[in-house]
Amino acid sequence: MRFDTNIRYDFIGNRKKFFAFSIILVAVGILSLLIFRLNLGIDFKAGTTMDTATDHAVEQQEVISILKELGYSEIPTVGGANNDRISVRFGEELASEKIREIQTAFKAEFGEGSSFEVNVVSADMARELAIKTIWAILAASVLIMLYVMIRFEWRFALSANIAILYDCFVVVAVFSMFRLEVDLPFIAAVLTTLGYSINDKIVIFDRIRENLRFSSTKNDKQLTELVNASIWQTMARNLYTVLTVMIVTVFIFLFGSESIRLFSLAILIGLISGAYSTVCIASSLWYEFKKREKKKPASAAKQPTV
């Protein structure tokens, strides 16, 4: 098997730099989570949110004074293409009479055609959802690990799992750093990241496995060469796929509805992190594990069963 030896960057040789970068990112993420925590949205924090689409453009000050008259000190956000979207979050679970009161006041001011979306979540529901989400991620990653162990071997499974959990963490960390709101679709986004990221890892590991069958890896140099070659052989696919998914996601981010904007941003972050960790982290981790095995008497690479 000849490898393409044109211009190539030595990912394995430079792996320490990437490890260092990622460790720093994780550390910053942990710090951010400790200091800023997460900006929890309605799904995770008890309270009420009210989104309004109004008939005409609205000034934030107008909304503030209406709310003040009714006895609320919450600061609304005004957005939408024509400043015709109002979003208010109340810390308490508002009773339906209270909600109607606010809606009536809004309608009087911003037009009878105003349309509302109201969410009320109680505290125990919010906590339950957070716990369920963490369980879902752990369960998914354990199952994925088992599958990869059966289809590949434990070194691939462990490297892949570290890398995908890292990607999920990066998404959460970035949301914490920039104080972006974490809601139910965000969870779906983190789980999509998990799915996409594992896809990428499988593709590259599959290539390493394949190359292992046709080449000798008696020493470190050969192993390094093999992993680097595998990375570069799958590079075009990685770039094209990330690019295409990114195009769709960017479009949804830019032109999709308000409610799905943060969702697509989360997917975008996960996508970028996933592409990075596939090329720079996952294969290098596998290399580290494999190298240790190589120190022992050189056993021929296990033949994968197909």
Added chain:
Amino acid sequence: MVKKRLLTFVAVVVVLFAAIAWTSPSILKDVKLGLDLKGGFEVLYEASPFDEGGEVTPQTLKQTAKALEKRIDQSGVAEPEILTEGANRIRVRLPGVENEEEIRELLAKPINLTFRAPDGTVMLDGRDFKENSAGVAYDNFNRPIVTIELKDGDKFYDVTSQLVGQRLSIYLDEEMISDPEVTYPIPGGSAQISLGNAKKADAEYLRDLINMGSLPLKLTEKYTQSVGAKLGLNSLKDTVTAGVIGSLIVLFFMVIVFRVPGFVAGVSIITYAWLLVLVHNWLNATLTLPGIAAFVLGVGMAVDANIITAERIKEEIRSGKSMSSSLKAGSKNSFRTIMDANITSIIASVALYVIGDGAIKGFALTMIFSIIVSVITNIYLSRFLLSLLVSSKAFNKPKHYGVKEEQIRAL
């Protein structure tokens, strides 16, 4: 022979696209939109026993959900969705509801089971019965009967004495469920209700109803979401438009980069999107906002499957193989990769489906469908179409596959 293959390809594509164009309008019309898209009201109740010392059993919870459904049906709301969740929750989804205040009041009332005299006087109510004591038995003619037990035998004796020869009708809210006649005063607090020639299922329904009435549940709102129709429809339109434009650009990109396989990928991906909506409708699934996101992301995964195959074929061509053996080797080598990648994604989605609820479940379900449909279209259909084109020998130059001549090595 060779020409025939090309014709087959053209015929398959034309038939496929004609079917898509012909059925799409009606398919799109049939898509059941979630209430975040078309407006409506969703509420999650937690049920607790009305009386102290009572308990919520799976049967009473189910019965309560059924009774709620009856109430909603009578109020004229179309397509309500009422689900029990966990041990003590009921989720009610009412798409298109605008008068949510009324509906909320209607739903929050405890389920009211009463036994009335012919003049309408309430003689007994559900709580006069021993908890969960009603059962189904058979009389001498093997017809189903419902056995009941009362807490206060004397009260029942009084009631039945007053109504000998008359009817003691059973009402759920204001609807009469059964209309048994009292033949003689009944002492001891145990009785049976004969249902004539009714079926076993009717007897079981009455039994469950009485058991539910004996343990009425109080419903507390835990979560409510109400979406105005305008807000929902705007979200739908924006997101779908953005998704469609993004996807078209991706298809264009595929054709530019991968040429023949890129074109085939375009056909498969459009078929994939059509089939996914079709499957979604067949399963009567509801499309929600996160569902649309899962849908669009599914398109991304579908593109990936095609890219992996096309890249692999390119590699094989570069290594100097002939067109048809490049296709064979490329398809074979990429199959395992794509399957492993898709199976791991399914595993993640299943975990999500099992553990999550509400919107997350919908997202996971769409993900699972989309992966399955994707495997069918983007592996099998793509491969079939490509093999037709390659064996037709009409596209036999490396540049048709995005490979430059000088990149090809001698074997």
